[in-house]
Amino acid sequence: LRDALKELKSEDGRPYFTMLDAGDTKCLPVVAAMLNPDLNLPFDDIDLQHQMQQYHWYVSGYRMSYHDPNDEQTKPLFTDVPAQQTMFRVVVKANNTRVMMDNLIASFKACLEEMASLGPGFQSMHAPKKLLTGSKGHAC
Numbered sequence: 001l002r003d004a005l006k007e008l009k010s011e012d013g014r015p016y017f018t019m020l021d022a023g024d025t026k027c028l029p030v031v032a033a034m035l036n037p038d039l040n041l042p043f044d045d046i047d048l049q050h051q052m053q054q055y056h057w058y059v060s061g062y063r064m065s066y067h068d069p070n071d072e073q074t075k076p077l078f079t080d081v082p083a084q085q086t087m088f089r090v091v092v093k094a095n096n097t098r099v100m101m102d103n104l105i106a107s108f109k110a111c112l113e114e115m116a117s118l119g120p121g122f123q124s125m126h127a128p129k130k131l132l133t134g135s136k137g138h139a140c
Contacts, residue, residue: 001031001090001101001104001105002021002024005017005019005031005033005108006019008109008112010036010116011116014036014038016035016036016039017033017034017035017036018034018035018037019031019032019033020034021089029091029092029093029094030089031089031090031092032087032089033087033088033089034085034087034088035048035086037081041115041116042119042120042121042122043122043123044061045061045062045086045087045088046061046062046086046088047061048061048088048112048115049061049088051114051115052107052108054111055110057104057107059088059089059090060089060090061086061087062086062088063083063085063086064077064081064083064086064087065077065083065084065085090104
């Protein structure tokens with residue numbers, strides 16, 4: 001899965017994903033990545049999570065921030081990414097088969113094609129929903 005995600009490229013040839021996990025050695029069976037911030041896509045990893053659900057995959061999307069109860073501010077978890085940065089993870093379980101992984105990879109490709117084909121329209125289509133959820137951007 002990790003290698004397949006690394007190979008997915010945008011229309012201009014740049015990688016769609018930035019890998020965040022330690023790779024295949026000395027790590028958990030988790031693939032963690034984020035959509036490449038340099039692409040300035042009109043969608044984020046949480047949007048990707050929602051799109052993947054239509055293919056019956058749950059890809060956990062997260063914001064890289066936390067809500068500080070002391071001052072009621074949203075703050076970044078890390079010093080090298082903004083608070084609005086998102087990421088996702090996929091747990092690769094021992095019972096995952098090659099057929100399942102091929103389907104997951106095909107689902108990633110289909111979702112990226114669908115969202116990219118809408119371009120800025122994807123963002124405008126989701127703007128009313130994001131307005132309802134306030135400055136947090138997503139209901140989840």
